[in-house]
Amino acid sequence: xxxxxxxxxxxxxxxxxxxxxxxxxxxxxxxxxxxxxxxxxxxxxxxxxxxxxxxxxxxxxxxxxxxxxxxxxxxxxxxxxxxxxxxxxxxxxxxxxxxxxxxxxxxxxxxxxxxxxxxxxxxxxxxxxxxxxxxxxxxxxxxxxxxxxxxxxxxxxxxxxxxxxxxxxxxxxxxxxxxxxxxxxxxxxxxxxxxxxxxxxxxxxxxxxxxxxxxxxxxxxxxxxxxxxxxxxxxxxxxxxxxxxxxxxxxxxxxxxxxxxxxxxxxxxxxxxxxxxxxxxxxxxxxxxxxxxxxxxxxxxxxxxxxxxxxxxx
Ligand SMILES: [Zn+2]
Ligand SMILES: [Zn+2]
Numbered sequence: 001x002x003x004x005x006x007x008x009x010x011x012x013x014x015x016x017x018x019x020x021x022x023x024x025x026x027x028x029x030x031x032x033x034x035x036x037x038x039x040x041x042x043x044x045x046x047x048x049x050x051x052x053x054x055x056x057x058x059x060x061x062x063x064x065x066x067x068x069x070x071x072x073x074x075x076x077x078x079x080x081x082x083x084x085x086x087x088x089x090x091x092x093x094x095x096x097x098x099x100x101x102x103x104x105x106x107x108x109x110x111x112x113x114x115x116x117x118x119x120x121x122x123x124x125x126x127x128x129x130x131x132x133x134x135x136x137x138x139x140x141x142x143x144x145x146x147x148x149x150x151x152x153x154x155x156x157x158x159x160x161x162x163x164x165x166x167x168x169x170x171x172x173x174x175x176x177x178x179x180x181x182x183x184x185x186x187x188x189x190x191x192x193x194x195x196x197x198x199x200x201x202x203x204x205x206x207x208x209x210x211x212x213x214x215x216x217x218x219x220x221x222x223x224x225x226x227x228x229x230x231x232x233x234x235x236x237x238x239x240x241x242x243x244x245x246x247x248x249x250x251x252x253x254x255x256x257x258x259x260x261x262x263x264x265x266x267x268x269x270x271x272x273x274x275x276x277x278x279x280x281x282x283x284x285x286x287x288x289x290x291x292x293x294x295x296x297x298x299x300x301x302x303x304x305x306x307x308x309x310x311x312x313x314x
Pocket of ligand 1 (some may be wrong): 078082241
């Protein structure tokens with residue numbers, strides 16, 4: 001499935017087989033998770049994607065010699081810039097991202113730099129493993145950047161939050177889930193995964209929060225989250241794109257509250273998280289669609305109809 005221009009639907013196309021270059025592996029794609037970032041690329045909210053482009057950066061595929069590998073968002077780094085040299089390859093100046101600067105996994109075949117591929121834990125099927133590769137991984141990094149918060153708020157309870165909620169519970173944290181006002185089904189889903197409270201993003205939780213992770217791309221959630229944060233708390237913005245954050249009184253930030261974003265992942269995040277997911281174990285709630293229905297999959301996320309994670313099956 002190919003994106004030819006932002007703002008147009010993906011088109012089914014027969015492309016020449018991708019040829020692996022030096023250090024790359026050829027993968028027979030089994031499953032590819034659909035991420036909100038794919039939607040931002042398709043809708044033209046992220047600048048200068050490779051075009052035409054194959055979207056998809058949560059790829060589970062098999063090599064010709066039978067190894068099962070995961071391909072995440074971080075597809076390549078230069079290894080030489082000041083970020084790479086200081087253990088922050090997620091911020092690499094020259095980074096290339098899967099399904100954005102590099103062709104991704106909404107396809108039957110994909111190539112990837114083997115150094116950035118992650119081994120898939122044996123306990124996971126292809127479909128269940130795919131959402132771990134971005135929803136899980138970025139969620140995990142967001143949780144780490146939220147510090148040792150005991151009372152954790154999650155704004156937007158989709159693919160990423162439903163995994164993070166389980167990791168947080170596994171670590172003994174208390175989880176509070178915020179959804180679109182009135183979305184009782186998603187609130188019930190959040191409670192079924194261990195949230196002690198679930199309500200609308202316009203509601204006050206029964207206790208103040210030590211940290212909040214904002215997954216929904218709505219800037220107005222940032223001051224809303226600050227307003228229910230305890231002193232010293234952190235708001236972590238987990239998405240790659242967000243609407244403008246409205247101005248708010250300094251009082252909301254005062255008392256050492258902070259706001260920060262999370263960008264991309266490092267390979268170390270990937271290894272740590274996949275080991276933890278297998279150990280916990282994290283259960284992924286998945287809705288599958290065939291590859292040819294990639295546009296419908298994107299639409300489900302756009303309209304908030306997706307529940308848990310959406311995965312294309314090849
Ligand atoms: Zn670099
Ligand atoms: Zn993603």
